[in-house]
Amino acid sequence: MNLPFKTISIFGLGYIGLPTAAVFASRKVKVIGVDVNQHAVDTINRGQIHIVEPDLDMVVHAAVSEGYLRATTKAEPADAFLIAVPTPFKDGPTGPHHPDMDYIESASKSVAAVLKAGDLVILESTSPVGATEQMAAWLAEVRPDLTFPQTHGEASDIRIAHCPERVLPGQVLRELVQNDRVIGGMTPKCSAAATRLYKTFVQGECVITNARTAEMCKLTENSFRDVNIAFANELSIICDKLDINVWELIKLANRHPRVNILQPGPGVGGHCIAVDPWFIVSKTPELVNLIRAAREVNDAKPHWVLEKVKLVVAEYLLANPTKSASDVTVACFGLAFKPDIDDLRDSPALEIAYQIAISHPGPVLTIEPHISLLPNVFKSTKTELVEYEKAAHRADVLVLLVDHKQFKQLPLTPSTSQRIVDTRGAWVA
Known part of the structure; x- marks a missing residue:
C-alpha cells in the first residue's frame, strides 16, 4: 500500500493523542509519540497504557510489539506532526477562563526545530479562533529558513491545518475511524494534505473548510x-x-x-x-x-x-x-x-x-x-x-x-x- 506519510509524530499522548497514535500505527504507519510525562512514555514503550479506554490496551500493545509505535520526550523528524496537547485556562483580559496557549506554543516550537520542507503540521487541540494562525507564526519564528502559508500561500514549504477531534470517551477508537472530520487548512493544498493523512484510517467524510471555521466548528458543537x-x-x-x-x-x-x-x-x-x-x-x-x-x-x-x-x-x-x-x-x-x-x-x-x-x-x-x-x-x-x-x-x-x-x-x-x-x-x- 502506498502511504502518503511514512512517519507521523503526535505531540500529547493523552485521551486523544494516544488513541490517534494507536489507530495510525494499526494501519502500519510508523508513529512517534511525544509527551513531557516520562511515566506515560515509559508505560507506552512497554506496550501498556496510562489511561482507561476500551480496547486501547490491545491496540497499543500490538503497535508497540510490531514496531510501529514508540514514545519519547523529545521531538524527532517526521513527515506529519499532530499537536494534541491540553489548552487549559488562565487569568486574562476576559477573566479566569482565558485560554492558556502555553502548551501549544511549547509543542509548536519543539516541532519547528525538526521541520523540513514538505512537512505537514496539524493542530488537533481544541483552541480559540485564530490559534492555528498563531501556531503558524510560532513555527515561522523558529524556522526563518522555511516558508509558511501565512506568507507564501500555496507555494509554502510547510502545510498547516486545524482538525479538531470530536470523539466520545469510552468509544474513542470506533469514533476516530467512523466519524466525519472537519479539515481546516490555511490553504487548499494544506487541506488536501491533511485529508490524505486522515484518510489513512478515517472512514467518515473529511469535510474541507478554512482553519478559523474549523476552530469555531468544534467550539460551536460543544457550546450548543x-x-x-x-x-x-x-x-x-x-x-x-x-x-x-x-x-x-x-x-x-x-x-x-x-x-x-x-x-x-x-x-x-x-x-x-x-x-x-x-x-x-x-x-x-x-x-x-x-x-x-x-x-x-x-x-x-x-x-x-x-x-x-x-x-x-x-x-x-x-x-x-x-x-x-x-x-x-x-x-x-x-x-x-x-x-x-x-x-x-x-x-x-x-x-x-x-x-x-x-x-x-x-x-x-x-x-x-x-x-x-x-x-x-x-x-x-x-x-x-x-x-x-x-x-x-x-x-x-x-x-x-x-x-x-x-x-x-x-x-x-x-x-x-x-x-x-x-x-x-x-x-x-
Missing part, C-alpha cells in the same frame, strides 16, 4: 450542547422549588414530536463542553450573552447540589434528634465527569464530593468503580473509597453524582431512615 444542558439543569432547579419530579416532566415534554430536552445533572465536566464555550467568550466577550449565561448556569449547579445535600442532612437530623452531624455518614456515588469512564478532568462530581469531604463533620464515603485510589485532593480529608454495597449499607445520606451502569444495575433498597439526593434520575426517576 452546553446551552441545552443548561436548560435541563435550570429546569431541575425550578422543579425542585415547585415540588415537581423533573424526570417525569422531561419524559412527558419529550413526547412532543419536536421537543428533545436533555437530562439534568450535577453540572458539566470534562475537557470539552465545560471548556470550549469560554473560548468563544474570550474572543467576543461583548457579543456573548446566551453562551455565557449557559456556562454560568452549569458552573453554578454543583453549588446548588451542595446546598441540597446540606438541606437533606439537616432534614435527617430533624428526624433523628439523638444524632449530631458528626454521626451522619454521607456517600458520594461517582467521581468521573460522565458515566462508565475513569476520566476525572473538570468533574463536577469530584468537586462536589471534595467539598462535602471538607465541610461535612461526619464520615464521607466515595464510590468510583473505575479508579483504585482516591485523587490527591482528598489526602487531607478522612474520605474513604469503598465498594457500592458497603456504601449503600453504611450511609445515612446517599448522593448519586454519576449514573455509572453499575449503579443503575445494582438494586438499591434504602432503609426508611436513609435519605437520597439523586442528581441523575437513576434511582428516583
Whole structure:
C-alpha cells in the first residue's frame, strides 16, 4: 500500500493523542509519540497504557510489539506532526477562563526545530479562533529558513491545518475511524494534505473548510450542547422549588414530536463542553450573552447540589434528634465527569464530593468503580473509597453524582431512615 506519510509524530499522548497514535500505527504507519510525562512514555514503550479506554490496551500493545509505535520526550523528524496537547485556562483580559496557549506554543516550537520542507503540521487541540494562525507564526519564528502559508500561500514549504477531534470517551477508537472530520487548512493544498493523512484510517467524510471555521466548528458543537444542558439543569432547579419530579416532566415534554430536552445533572465536566464555550467568550466577550449565561448556569449547579445535600442532612437530623452531624455518614456515588469512564478532568462530581469531604463533620464515603485510589485532593480529608454495597449499607445520606451502569444495575433498597439526593434520575426517576 502506498502511504502518503511514512512517519507521523503526535505531540500529547493523552485521551486523544494516544488513541490517534494507536489507530495510525494499526494501519502500519510508523508513529512517534511525544509527551513531557516520562511515566506515560515509559508505560507506552512497554506496550501498556496510562489511561482507561476500551480496547486501547490491545491496540497499543500490538503497535508497540510490531514496531510501529514508540514514545519519547523529545521531538524527532517526521513527515506529519499532530499537536494534541491540553489548552487549559488562565487569568486574562476576559477573566479566569482565558485560554492558556502555553502548551501549544511549547509543542509548536519543539516541532519547528525538526521541520523540513514538505512537512505537514496539524493542530488537533481544541483552541480559540485564530490559534492555528498563531501556531503558524510560532513555527515561522523558529524556522526563518522555511516558508509558511501565512506568507507564501500555496507555494509554502510547510502545510498547516486545524482538525479538531470530536470523539466520545469510552468509544474513542470506533469514533476516530467512523466519524466525519472537519479539515481546516490555511490553504487548499494544506487541506488536501491533511485529508490524505486522515484518510489513512478515517472512514467518515473529511469535510474541507478554512482553519478559523474549523476552530469555531468544534467550539460551536460543544457550546450548543452546553446551552441545552443548561436548560435541563435550570429546569431541575425550578422543579425542585415547585415540588415537581423533573424526570417525569422531561419524559412527558419529550413526547412532543419536536421537543428533545436533555437530562439534568450535577453540572458539566470534562475537557470539552465545560471548556470550549469560554473560548468563544474570550474572543467576543461583548457579543456573548446566551453562551455565557449557559456556562454560568452549569458552573453554578454543583453549588446548588451542595446546598441540597446540606438541606437533606439537616432534614435527617430533624428526624433523628439523638444524632449530631458528626454521626451522619454521607456517600458520594461517582467521581468521573460522565458515566462508565475513569476520566476525572473538570468533574463536577469530584468537586462536589471534595467539598462535602471538607465541610461535612461526619464520615464521607466515595464510590468510583473505575479508579483504585482516591485523587490527591482528598489526602487531607478522612474520605474513604469503598465498594457500592458497603456504601449503600453504611450511609445515612446517599448522593448519586454519576449514573455509572453499575449503579443503575445494582438494586438499591434504602432503609426508611436513609435519605437520597439523586442528581441523575437513576434511582428516583
